[in-house]
Amino acid sequence: MRRLGCYYAVLFLQVAASSRAAALEKSDVVFMYQADARTYSEYGATVVAWGGTPRPETLEAAKGLRFFGSVGMVTEFSRYYERFPTNYAEGLCRDIDGQPVKVPWLTDHQHRGIPYWWCCTQQPIFRQYLREPVEETMKSGAHGLHIDDHLGTAGGLWLGICFCDRCVEGFKEHLKSLSPQRLKELQVEDPVAFNFRE
Ligand SMILES: [Zn+2]
Known part of the structure; x- marks a missing residue:
């Protein structure tokens, strides 16, 4: 699980057409990750903020709560690689020398021996990759979407990307x-x- 307190930025989008209210109220009791129904109840939880891809059993456990599914724009290299194993390199950010750049807080991560590269949100192949889990998450019954590292490529300007x-x-x-x-x-x-x- 990803370390807390690092560089992530969080953006919540609530897609319920019936409500223009803020996605989160001051009185909300927000759970960062999924839990079981008893734990939600004991804490008086009202929102699951970083819910991943909702499954029927996790939605059932969170019945009565607002459930935000999650899609990461920087940290899901392994999933992106598995989606495009032969041409994943097309979607990587490049530094001024044309080299890919590791996600700084995941430098100890590899997938099939490949470092967790920062991928470019301007590249069509990576945009396609992002679109699919967003659709999957929302079709699975999430009330809203948590977009992790929502700046995408722009969030890595300090690393010297993207060229x-x-x-x-x-x-x-x-x-x-x-x-x-x-x-x-x-x-x-x-x-x-x-x-x-x-
Ligand atoms: Zn780029």
């Missing part, structure tokens, strides 16, 4: 949206040709 091809191309689109004056200030002569990796 993958997709990010380099995407930055050109950003530059094209700037005014000529701003481009001049930035000394960018041609936004279409600008390559921040070079």
Whole structure:
């Protein structure tokens, strides 16, 4: 289980169309992970915050509570690898030398001998990987979704990512949206040709 108190950022989305209220109320008693029905009852729990993929038995145990399923955007390399074992490398973040980057709080983790690489949320293959467990989690009956490390690639800027091809191309689109004056200030002569990796 992942260590608490490290770099994770947490975002809750409540998808119940009937409610525009905050996902969490001050009076809520929030369980970080799944527990059994008796434990929920003894603590007066009202919310399961980091519920993983809901199964029928876990939803039954949490009956009467709001149950948030979970999908991680940085920490689930093993699952991503198993989904795309032959072309997983397409979705990895790259440093300025083109090398993949380990998730700093999982440097002791490997899957099939491969380090837990940080994957790029701009890459179509990784976006596809993320979309599938989100759909699976919500179809399984979760009331909402806990997105772990919700910044994805942007959460790793301090590591010197990302210089993958997709990010380099995407930055050109950003530059094209700037005014000529701003481009001049930035000394960018041609936004279409600008390559921040070079
Ligand atoms: Zn990238």
